Amino acid sequence: MSLFKRIKRSLTGTKQTGDNKSRVMISKNNEIITTFDPQKSPPEISEREVEILKDCWKIVKQDVAKVGIITFVGLFETHPDVHDAFMSFRAVNTSDKEYNAILRAHALRVMGTVDKCIYRLDNREKLRELMTELGIRHKNYSVKIEFIDLIGIQFISSIKPHLETVWTGQHEKAWDHLFMLMCYYMRKGMCSI
Template identity: 85%
Template sequence: MSLFKRIKRSLTGSIQTDDYESRVISRNNNKTRSTFDPQILPPEISEREVEILKDCWNTVQQDVAKVGIITFVGLFETHPDVHDAFMSFRAVNTSDLEYNAILRAHALRVMGTVNKCIYRLDNRDKLQELMTEMGIRHKNYSVKIEFIDLMGPQFISSIKASLETVWTDEHEKAWDNLFKVMCYHMRKGMCSI
């Protein structure tokens, strides 16, 4: 069993099925963009969706490290080429405890960004600025622009388990819209330099 599957099993007690993985890969391959087109605007996030996102986030924050790690483990399982894009992971053997600490630290940074975006939904200009700057930083790290759209679906699949008793299509749409907005502005930042 791969390290990623062992990590996921230790965190969740189970491994996602191949059916799930093929849905994520298929979904991502259809939506991944490799450029920024200012003619295509990000979706609007309604006040109801803001309410849903903030309410869900209060629950997700209770296990934020776990959600972050599961998100990245899932991403690395379904898109192994993404793993190699992370400079901090390249020099470390994936069986090392140091690898797990680096993975957890990065996952927590990403979850911190999600947190900032959720609370900046009340000030969209600040959200746009944050994510544009994040895009510029990721371009400087030589991250491929087509990797940006992969995070949202993985994150959504990771939080569903925590929210399965309340999860609806409305929740899915709210989170999908949030990540589309985040990715739009990241791509904008990546294409600005």
């Protein structure tokens, strides 16, 4: 059993499944192609969705490290090519404790970004700045723009178990819209350099 599966199983006791398709990804001859129009308006998030996100985030934050690790383990399992995009993971033997520490640290940074975005929904300009700058940094790290949309799908499947008593289609839509907005500005940043 791979390290990813062992980590996930130890954290959740279950095997994660989910829809791994992204609406802006197209598989063609084993190649991923992204369609992105930086001139298109950013996705919208309603005031009700902002309320849902903030309420849900209060619950998710209680297990934020676990959610972050499960998100990345799931991402690396479903898209192994993404793993190699992380420079900090390339040189580390996957059986090392150091790998787990690097994975946890990165997962917590991403969860911190989600936290900032949720609270910047009241000031969309600050959210735009944060995610555009993050996109520029990721472009400098040679991350493929095709990988940007994948994290939202994995994140949503990772938080569902923590919110199963309240989870509805409205919740899924709100989280999907948040990640669409975050990814929009991140891709825009990646396209700006």
